[in-house]
Amino acid sequence: MRTDAIEGSPLLELDSVHVGYGRTAALHGVSLHVRPGETVALIGANGAGKSTTLRAISGLLKPGRGSIRFKGRDIGGMAPDRIVGLGIAHCPEERHVWPAMTVYENLVLGAYLCRAAATVQQRVEKVYERFPRLKERHQQLAGTLSGGEQQMLAIGRALMSEPVLLLLDEPSLGLSPKIAAEVFDVVREINRQGVTVLLVEQNVHNALGAASRAYVFETGKVVAERDAAGLLEDPELLTAYLGG
Numbered sequence: 001m002r003t004d005a006i007e008g009s010p011l012l013e014l015d016s017v018h019v020g021y022g023r024t025a026a027l028h029g030v031s032l033h034v035r036p037g038e039t040v041a042l043i044g045a046n047g048a049g050k051s052t053t054l055r056a057i058s059g060l061l062k063p064g065r066g067s068i069r070f071k072g073r074d075i076g077g078m079a080p081d082r083i084v085g086l087g088i089a090h091c092p093e094e095r096h097v098w099p100a101m102t103v104y105e106n107l108v109l110g111a112y113l114c115r116a117a118a119t120v121q122q123r124v125e126k127v128y129e130r131f132p133r134l135k136e137r138h139q140q141l142a143g144t145l146s147g148g149e150q151q152m153l154a155i156g157r158a159l160m161s162e163p164v165l166l167l168l169d170e171p172s173l174g175l176s177p178k179i180a181a182e183v184f185d186v187v188r189e190i191n192r193q194g195v196t197v198l199l200v201e202q203n204v205h206n207a208l209g210a211a212s213r214a215y216v217f218e219t220g221k222v223v224a225e226r227d228a229a230g231l232l233e234d235p236e237l238l239t240a241y242l243g244g
């Protein structure tokens with residue numbers, strides 16, 4: 001989706017967000033925005049603060065200073081389940097599926113805020129339509145799935161809350177290039193169907209292939225914002241911050 005085709009106010013807006021782990025500062029005044037319908041990538045070296053940014057948005061970390069606004073509402077420091085209820089789902093780094101539970105049970109847990117069993121069932125069917133492989137394996141323990149299948153399950157579980165905004169952390173981690181490409185096809189499809197995506201990804205080409213815009217992070221700060229196509233054509237910037 002092209003950036004210039006998207007109008008209106010941001011869905012998500014971070015303004016000068018500072019976050020630390022105990023006394024160790026990790027984000028030093030991060031500002032960024034995501035408009036409805038976009039896929040935006042956060043890229044940068046290891047430890048630059050990308051995952052920390054997602055954790056602050058989903059309420060796992062409380063910002064010390066600055067504001068996080070979703071649909072115009074301040075969500076900084078709000079409890080994670082309230083944030084899920086507002087329409088943000090976080091698919092974390094390393095997937096964190098429950099290995100001793102079945103595919104089906106993992107999915108149902110993703111809809112933990114929904115009390116209507118029929119609605120939960122409809123959502124499971126929707127996820128199975130998108131990921132037929134999960135349907136085939138619905139009674140299989142998640143821990144026995146391949147890495148790619150676990151990633152699909154983690155994304156499917158996040159979709160069970162029917163999010164407006166999906167936070168996706170390193171979806172290609174540990175996957176072969178072929179399986180990573182399949183995961184990114186899914187990300188593009190989810191976006192086409194109306195879910196806004198904020199993506200953290202080490203593989204810059206995967207990230208910029210799915211995103212319309214990107215923010216480059218370095219040591220807890222945003223050091224550049226570009227449209228994805230422009231960034232791919234800026235080898236100096238890529239080399240400077242990402243090592244090429």
Ligand code: ATP
Nearest residue numbers: 021024026044045046047048049050051052053217
């Ligand atoms: P990576 O791809 O390696 O996860 P990242 O850009 O996502 O990189 P973060 O994980 O957000 O970076 O880390 C930002 C900083 O916060 C780093 O200095 C990191 O060491 C530190 N950090 C991350 N997680 C923790 C934690 N649980 N406890 C203490 N410090 C942490």
